[in-house]
Amino acid sequence: MRSSTLVNGLDRAGMRAHLNAIGLISREFSQPFIGIVNSWNEMHPGHAHLQRLSQEVKNGVRMAGGVPFEFNTIAVCDGLAQGHVGMCFSLPSREIIADSIEVMVEAQRYDGLVFIGGCDKIVPGMLMALARLNLPAVFLPAGPMLPGRYQGRELAIYEVREAVGKVHKGEMTEEGLAELEEIICPSYGSCAMMGTANTMSCVAEGLGLALPGSSTTHAVFSRKLREAKQSGLEVVRLVQENIRPSEILTEKSFHNALRLSMALGGSSNLLLHIPAIAHEVGITLTADDIELISRSTPHLCDIKPSGRYVMKDLDEAGGVPAVMKELGNELLYLDAPTVNGRSWGEIVSTVANKNPQVIRTRDNAVHEHGSxxxxxxxxxxxxxxxxxxxxxxxxxxxxxxxxxxxxxxxxxxxxxxxxxxxxxxxxxxxxxxxxxxxxxxxxxxxxxxxxxxxxxxxxxxxxxxxxxxxxxxxxxxxxxxxxxxxxxxxxxxxxxxxxxxxxxxxxxxxxxxxxxxxxxxxxxxxxxxxxxxxxxxxxxxxxxxxxxxxxxxx
CATH class of the missing domain: 3.50.30.80 (IlvD/EDD C-terminal domain-like)
Known part of the structure; x- marks a missing residue:
């Protein structure tokens, strides 16, 4: 294991002494060292809840016989950075996230990694680092927030921004806008729509890097805690079996992730992020590749901001596995592996589309072509x-x-x-x-x-x-x-x-x-x-x- 660089040999007495200082005992020196990369942030609704998730990941790591070590990276909230100079720093933060994780992991010689994140640049930055470092790893999506509810309708954050224009036009009162502000973000989590945050979390799942179903499990659901613990268990197994991202991040898996994104009606920002992730493993993806896949992929999910439904509806209908099942082996490589040890073919054989109104069949697509x-x-x-x-x-x-x-x-x-x-x-x-x-x-x-x-x-x-x-x-x-x-x-x-x-x-x-x-x-x-x-x-x-x-x- 990489961590043996720190703990094995007479000349590593100083390193062992430092680890003793934080409470490790000698037995732990022979166990896998697992880095928990956490983007917890007190000013960020998509990440304010991640300390609890990290604790459950650590519980899972210890159950499997590993030693967890948590460290943090930065997390810019695009919702707070909108409309002013702060947005200039959002996309560039992706590179800092990837580079800062590389620095920590290479300096401190972890054997495996669990990444916890859920918003716009944090997910792609983490996935770039995951691909670049090529250590056994699992990505844990932080989860969407619950939708707001206003006058009988379920809403997502973009609708309060559009309401500002309605106030200017005299179609809405300032009092109505203030009421909308209060209720539109009712919980922690990434925004309740198929924006960049949830698109990229679904991409992580489609790539095979996250547990099946985890990208749509909402931040406040107890299922998310269980997924966190399971992610800790899985990463130790991946270290023990020496299964690395390079075995999962293949041309087939990128093809699957792009198909999935087009079927979901994913954000245009994936045009920035999927090629950047692929670049880290030496795969070139161009705009022409994305166009080709979009032209031959039906749009199956009518999710806000351009559709009728919210992320909770997608989750209740079966999430990403159900979408993958509808796309089927005619459009996907179902032999592609995932971090839980099963191929996509094995995963979709056990799931059902619970709401064909939310996840349409191919012969009843929302649009003939992708997003x-x-x-x-x-x-x-x-x-x-x-x-x-x-x-x-x-x-x-x-x-x-x-x-x-x-x-x-x-x-x-x-x-x-x-x-x-x-x-x-x-x-x-x-x-x-x-x-x-x-x-x-x-x-x-x-x-x-x-x-x-x-x-x-x-x-x-x-x-x-x-x-x-x-x-x-x-x-x-x-x-x-x-x-x-x-x-x-x-x-x-x-x-x-x-x-x-x-x-x-x-x-x-x-x-x-x-x-x-x-x-x-x-x-x-x-x-x-x-x-x-x-x-x-x-x-x-x-x-x-x-x-x-x-x-x-x-």
Whole structure:
């Protein structure tokens, strides 16, 4: 075991003395050392409950004959970072999470790992570290929160943000908004919808890295405590049998996870995160790969923010295993292994779809194709992404004049002032990984668009990204971004933008002569944030088309 580096041999007396100081006895020196990577955070509803889960993981580790050691990593709450400069730090936190875990694990020589996390950048950051370190490991999803209930309807967090626009329009009172604020987040957990947090937890399960069913088990359910204990038991078995992530994270498992995401109606942010995780094990996944899978995967689950149901409904219907069962061996590699020692074929043979209204059959799909569409054209030669299942049929093809903004704040101010007309195409640039820096989620602007009644007649394109809560004709991840000299950098008000989702095209009506003339006068804008870390990040970050991973060389 790796931990023998710390405890075996006469010259390791100093290390053993340090371990004695924290209460270990000699018998434990021969047992597997298990790192419990916890993203517990007092200011984060998705992670405030993780100390109890960690305790149950440790109980499971000890039951199986291992020695648990808990340590923490950072956890940014995207819900708190929305709409201000703090969002510039969210995506870059993914790299810090992965790197900080690598530092601890390599320095302290754990034999196996359990990762506990549940929100937007924490899950992919942990999965990147899990793949990179290639030690026996289990991922434990922190679990969704219960939905809010207002006037007889079950709601998720994005609906309170959209309500702000309704207040501005006079369709809702400030008192009604205050009441909604009080009840919409009734428990700990990740937001009660198929946003980025729950998409990526489901991805972890689809990859085979989490216990079956665990990604939809809600944070406040006692079942989550039992899953925590079982995760501790499983990781010791994985160490004893020397089963590593490289045996689970294969091309088959990434194929399965992408199929699952498209069937669930997953967040557009998976276009950033799944390629980054695959990159850690030497597998290249491109936007074209994701487009190919999306085109051939039916959308089976009508989950908020674009659908009718909440995560609790998905869990009660059977969760990820039931979705995998509906996809079947025609679309999945059911021989792919999982951390509980069973293949997906063995798992789905024992489950049932308990609610075909929530998890549709393939012959009764919500949409024929998966949730994401990759658009290309002169505005996005490397690609752009839209959550096509969240776009009204009337907006799937749209041509309109550009209204150009160099930040989200400028766009929000203009929308709230009533200066956007139906048919306009909002263009928000310098929000990419380099130009933001940090590629902010633009949930503030998309929520206001929906709340102001512009969600089905106004389009938006950006080199930034969207929250998993975003719905409507919103095209993000435009690459190359403005700061890298993409065509989006020289757009002007009135330029005619053509969005064709069925045709997978994104173009602007500009001649080569005009493009050349504008670029001769162009120079990139300075980043919005003066930050030591973000300055380094901006220099090292790759294109969003490659998962916004960091270059290994300066």
């Amino acid at each position: 994401l569409a990759i658009l290309k054209g002169n505005l996005a030669p490397e690609g752009a992404v839209v959550k096509q299942t969240a776009v009204a049929p009337s907006m799937r093809r749209h041509r309109g004049p550009a209204r150009v903004f160099d930040s989200q704040e400028e766009a929000v101010e203009t929308i709230l002032a009533g200066r956007i007309s139906p048919g306009d195409v909002l263009v928000i640039r310098y929000e990419g990984p380099k130009g933001g820096p940090g590629m902010r989620e633009l949930l503030a602007v998309t929520s206001v668009l929906m709340g102001m009644g512009l969600g089905e007649n106004t389009a938006l394109i950006t080199d930034g990204r969207f929250s998993g809560a975003t719905r409507g004709p919103c095209v993000g991840h435009v690459a190359p971004e403005a700061a890298a000299g993409g065509l989006i950098a020289i757009l002007q008000d009135g330029d005619m933008i053509n969005i064709d989702i069925p045709g997978r095209e994104l173009n602007v009506d500009l001649s080569m002569e005009v493009i050349k003339e504008r670029f001769e006068k162009w120079s990139p804008k300075m980043p919005k944030v003066n930050s030591s870390y973000l300055s380094r990040y901006s220099r090292l970050v790759e294109s969003v088309a490659r998962g916004a991973v960091l270059k290994k060389e300066w």
